[in-house]
Amino acid sequence: MSSTRPTKVGAVAARSRRRLRARRWAGWLFALPALAFYGVFNFYPVLLSIQYSFYDWDGIGASTWVGFENYTDVFTDSEQFTTLLHAFYLILFFTVLPVTLALITASVLRQLEGRFTGALARTLLFLPQIIPGAAAGVAWTWMYSENGVVNQFLRAVGLGDVARPWLADFTWALTAVGFIGTWLSTGLCTMLLLSGIGKIDGSLYEAARIDGAGPVRQFFAVTLPGLRNEIGVCVTITIIAALASFDVVYLATQGGPGTQTMVPGVAVYTLAFNDSRLGAASALAVVPLQRLFREK
Numbered sequence: 001m002s003s004t005r006p007t008k009v010g011a012v013a014a015r016s017r018r019r020l021r022a023r024r025w026a027g028w029l030f031a032l033p034a035l036a037f038y039g040v041f042n043f044y045p046v047l048l049s050i051q052y053s054f055y056d057w058d059g060i061g062a063s064t065w066v067g068f069e070n071y072t073d074v075f076t077d078s079e080q081f082t083t084l085l086h087a088f089y090l091i092l093f094f095t096v097l098p099v100t101l102a103l104i105t106a107s108v109l110r111q112l113e114g115r116f117t118g119a120l121a122r123t124l125l126f127l128p129q130i131i132p133g134a135a136a137g138v139a140w141t142w143m144y145s146e147n148g149v150v151n152q153f154l155r156a157v158g159l160g161d162v163a164r165p166w167l168a169d170f171t172w173a174l175t176a177v178g179f180i181g182t183w184l185s186t187g188l189c190t191m192l193l194l195s196g197i198g199k200i201d202g203s204l205y206e207a208a209r210i211d212g213a214g215p216v217r218q219f220f221a222v223t224l225p226g227l228r229n230e231i232g233v234c235v236t237i238t239i240i241a242a243l244a245s246f247d248v249v250y251l252a253t254q255g256g257p258g259t260q261t262m263v264p265g266v267a268v269y270t271l272a273f274n275d276s277r278l279g280a281a282s283a284l285a286v287v288p289l290q291r292l293f294r295e296k
Contacts, residue, residue, distance in 0.1 A: 049285055049286055052278055053070050053071065053282035053283035053286050054068070056070075059276060070280050070282070070283035071283050073283070074287050079262070080280075083259075083262045083263055083266075083284070084264060084287065087242060087243050087264050088242075089178070090177070090178050090263065091238075091239055093179060093182045094182070094239070094241050094242035095242060097186075098181075098185035098186040098189045098238055099189050101189075101190075102189035102192075103223075103227070105186070106190050106197055107197070107219050109122060109190070111215075122191070122194070125186065125191070126188070126190075127187065128184050128186075128187050131184075132247070133245075136183070137247060137248040137249070137251030137252040138251050140252060141251070144167045144252075145167075146163075146165045150163075167261075170258065173256070173260045173261050174261045177248065177252055181241065181245060185238050188237070189234040192233060192234055193227055193234065195230070196227045197223060200223065205218055208221055208222050243264065243265075246266060246269065249265065249266050250265075250269070254266065264284055264285065267281075267284055268281045268284050271284065
């Protein structure tokens with residue numbers, strides 16, 4: 001009996017290990033179609049872009065190896081380097097402002113939970129998310145025009161001297177484009193942070209109120225620490241949107257006036273399809289990708 005029992009225990013343990021390995025392989029099998037799709041349509045094009053960035057190529061004829069010359073041009077050519085600066089400037093409007101506004105808005109909406117006004121506010125805030133960026137760029141082009149809604153509002157409140165064709169102004173064009181990004185990103189960030197607030201234990205707020213903490217103190221002591229993960233997701237998504245802001249910028253300004261709103265996405269498109277400089281376009285596309293991974 002004593003010799004039989006260890007044998008049975010070992011057999012059971014072996015079967016358990018085999019089941020565990022089978023479950024692991026089953027998980028990979030379920031993920032395989034998505035991984036294959038990602039590899040073909042995302043990862044492989046990135047590798048090709050890195051390869052092309054080391055060549056001088058027009059996309060049709062023979063290519064010439066130039067090493068790191070295309071990357072050197074990105075940092076020494078003032079126009080190409082300025083596009084990178086514009087992209088990081090837009091992070092203020094695509095990331096910093098939306099996340100800040102979303103934190104404030106989500107905290108206020110938490111107080112309106114279950115009320116009709118709270119549901120209406122959430123709906124209105126999320127509406128920009130269902131609008132494609134291209135459509136938003138066209139709509140805001142009309143709103144920013146000389147006789148658009150923005151200037152009509154400024155004239156109505158006595159600020160007619162401030163009114164101007166915003167997207168044609170060399171000083172304010174990039175900032176005006178940035179506010180389009182703020183409008184697009186705030187709703188998504190608010191919804192993500194609202195869901196995060198819903199997971200915070202209500203007893204923490206009750207304890208803070210008993211200790212005499214007001215709404216502001218509760219925000220910094222309870223809400224903000226409880227939203228670390230959600231804030232991280234918001235920051236990641238919006239930074240990627242800022243660095244890849246092609247549709248909004250292209251439809252609103254096409255990089256103008258001059259190159260005042262030129263961002264890497266539009267510059268890559270221009271270099272590749274207008275100037276037939278596929279190698280230079282690939283290098284410019286890879287540089288923000290490297291910087292993004294470095295920030296992470």
